[in-house]
Amino acid sequence: MKVIKSIAELKTALKEERNQGRSIGFVATMGYFHEGHLSLMREAELENDIVVVSIFVNPTQFGPNEDLDSYPRDLKKDIELAESVGVDYLFTPAADEIYPPGFSTYVDIGPLASLLCGASRPNHFKGVLTVVLKLFGIVGPDGAYFGKKDYQQLTLIKKMANELNLATEVIALEIVREEDGLAMSSRNKYLNGDERRAAASLSRALMAAKRAAERGERDPKRLIEMAKSIIEKEELIDLEYITICDNISLEPKNDATGGALMALAARIGKARLIDNIEIL
Secondary structure: OEEEOOHHHHHHHHHHHHHOOOOEEEEEEOOOOOHHHHHHHHHHHHHOOEEEEEEOOOHHHOOOOOOOOOOOOOHHHHHHHHHHOOOOEEEOOOHHHHOOOOOOOOOOOOHHHHOHHHHOOOOHHHHHHHHHHHHHHHHOOOEEEEEHHHHHHHHHHHHHHHHOOOOOEEEEEOOOEOOOOOEOOHHHHHOOHHHHHHHHHHHHHHHHHHHHHHOOOOOHHHHHHHHHHHHOOOOOEEEEEEEEEEOOOOOEOOOOOOOEEEEEEEEEOOEEEEEEEEOO
16 A cells, blocks of 8 residues: 555556556545444445545634544554555645645535534535545546445535536445444544443434334424434433434425435534434
8 A cells, every 4th residue: 555645646646547447446534544434445445446545634624613633643543444454545645735825716515515514514515525526636536435424525525526527426335333323433532431322322313213204203393302302311412403304405304204314413522423314
């Protein structure tokens, strides 16, 4: 595996790979790998000749007083893990490599970015989409692999790729969870013992609502109240939002039928955690 910091060096290396007829799979990350990241890399390795993974803690997607400086990092361990699952190129650029002096071009995808997490993080998805578009331009992947935990992010990246006629196929993989159901996240590191135990209620609430929907409950309000009643038993959790929305438009749904997604965000100690489940 080659670790590369320069855009020019990576583009040169990948041009040679493409000239040899090799397909390229790509996983964009902020590092501090867990099994969720590795599952994306394994899938990319299965479906492509070459796998490229980026590690870049993207400053433009963090708002004021968010955890840009404290976001967990462990490059040495990440290198070992990436190599263990067959990654060929690990791209680790500095911020000024991605955003050189005078950089002023950003992606604005419209109202969809203001829903759900966008309501409390107004410039978050502008930063996410801009860096993803730049990384697609640098890597030129045939397929790019993203997890469903960041469902809104995934939806917006798919929309961007479709509307801008990008050649890269955006491929979604299921959420990877801990044994107690908590969605894997680099930010889980922030949780102390009591907070970690409380956090497991997020997935329990989602799964309870899904089971109720499968038994015939279709009223989003009742499903949301059911889920909230589970979460609100945990005093350490500050629920930011919980909603049932359409899994494409992300707009609220009046009934929990086909294409319904229950999504939530919550703060537990220093961590802001998100999760979701497809209802039916």
